[in-house]
Amino acid sequence: MAIQSQESELHGGSYRIGVDVGGTKIEAVLLAEGNRVIRSARIPARHGNEAVIDDIVTVASRVCEDDFTQVEALGIGTPGQVNHVSGHVDNIVNLEVTSLDMGPLVAERTGVHAHVENDVNAAALGAAAALGGSSVLPGTVAFLNFGTGLAAGLVQDGVLLHGASGAAGEVGHIPVEPHRFKCPCGQYGCLETVCSGASVARLWPSANPAMPDLIRRAKRREAKAVDVLDMVVRAIGDTIQIVAQSVDPAVIILGGGMAKTGEPLVQVITAELRRREAQCRFLESLDLPSRLRLAPLDQPVGAIGAALAV
Template structure:
C-alpha cells in the first residue's frame, strides 16, 4: 500500500546578529529537535548557514520536511522572500527565500523576525491554531517593534510596516534616531537604548530597576524616562489594535517579573487619572514571552 500521508514537519529558522537557530516542529508547533550555530557575515554565508542549521535540526527527517520558515531582521518582503539591510550580518540585498529554497530543495517563506516571534508566542500560548482575537508581540531588542497576529493571521499592512511602533516620534527628550527622526520611542525604551542610558551593567534593565528601588537618584530618573516611554508604546499599541494580549519579548523582557511590575505601576498611574484607560485594564493583558522556548523559530515554522 502506498503511504499518501502529507508531511507535517516544518523547520523554523531564527536569524540573529550573532547566532542562527533552527527548530524542527510538527503540525501543532511542538519542537522535535533544534540546533544553533554562530552567524557569519555576507550573503553567501548567511544562506549556507541557514541551510546548514536547518539540516542539523531536521537530522534524518529532512526528507519529510514540507517547508522552511525564516524569521530575520532587516526589511522583509514576505511575498517574494527578499530581505534588505541586515546590518549586523553585512547583508544589503538578498533574495533569501529563493536562494535558501534552491539549496534546500523545499519551499521557503521569510518573515520579519518580530512577526515570526508574534506567531510563535500566539502558538505557545494558544496551541497550533493560536489564540482567538488579536495578539501583539512587543519586542524590546536592538530596536522596538510589534508583531500583530489576528486570529492566527499576521498583519503586514500595505507596505509591511504594520507594528513599526518604535519609530513614532513622540518621546519628549527628542533624541536622534538612526532612522533620521527625533524623539522616536525606540531611542529611549528599546533594549539598545536602555544600554546607552544605563551603561553601568550588562544586562542593564535588571540593574537599573534594582538601583531605582534603592532610590538612587540617577537610576530613578532613567527608569522613569524608560518606563514612561514603554507606557506610551503600550498605550499607542492598545488603542490602535486593541489586542487581547500584549506579549513582552526581546532581550529586555528577560528581566522577567520586575519589568512587568514597573510597567504595571506606570499603567496603573495613568489609570488613576483616566477612567477610559482604567476601563481598558491594560496591565491584565500583559504577558512575558514564554521562557526557554525558541519562540522566533517556532513562529517562523508555523508561518511557512
C-alpha cells in the same frame, strides 16, 4: 553544533522547519503537529551572502536529517528589511548582507518553498504559539519587542498582520518622546530612542544588562536611577497605549532582550499603567495590565514562529 533531538526518527506525516537568523547564531527547529518542537539545532552565524544561505541550509538539513520530503513548510525569520512576498532581504547589518534573495536561494537548495519574515514578526507568532499551547492564541495578540530596537508584531487569529508595505507594528519610530533625542532614522523623539534595549543601555551604562540594575537602584530611591527609569517606563507606557488603542489586543506580550528582566519589569510597567488609569476612566476600563504576558524564555520563539508564518 548543538543538536537536541527528542525523537530520533520521523514517523510520516508532515513537519515544519523554522529557522531563526540572529546576529551571532542561526537556530532551527522541526515542528510536528500541535506545534511541538521535536528537534532543534544551532550554529554560530557567519558573515556574507553565501555563508548566510549555507548556514540556513545546514541547520535546516540537520533538523530533518537531510530529508526534506516530509517537510511541508520552511520559514525563516531574519533581521533586516524583509519583503515577505518575494523572500528578498536587504541590510542585515550584523551579518554584512546588503541585498539577498534569501527565500528563493534557500528554496533552490532544499527543494521546499522558503517563506521569509522579519525577526520581530516571527517572534510574535512564535510567542503567541508558545503561550497558546497546542494552538496559537486566538484573537488579536500584540508582541512588543524591546530588543536592540523597538517594534511590535501583530497577530490576528494566528496570522501575521503586515499592512500594505510590511510596516505594520513599526511603533519604535513614532516621534512622541518628550526628550526629543535624535534618532538614527532622522527624526527626533522616536520611542525607540528611550525604551529599546540599546537605548536603555545608553541611558544606564553602569550595568549590563541595564534594566534589572536600573529597576533595583530605582527601588532603593537612587535619584538618577529613579529619573532614568521614569523616562523609560513612560515611553514603554506610551508604546503600549499606542499599540493597545490601535488594535485592542487581548494579549500584550513583552519580548526581546529587555523582557528577560522578567517580573520586576512587569511590575514597573503595571505601576505606570495604573497611574495613568487613575486619571482616565476610559483607560481604566481597558485594564491593560491584565493583558500583559512575558514572552517565554525557555522556548525558541523566533524559530517556532518562522515555521508557523508560512
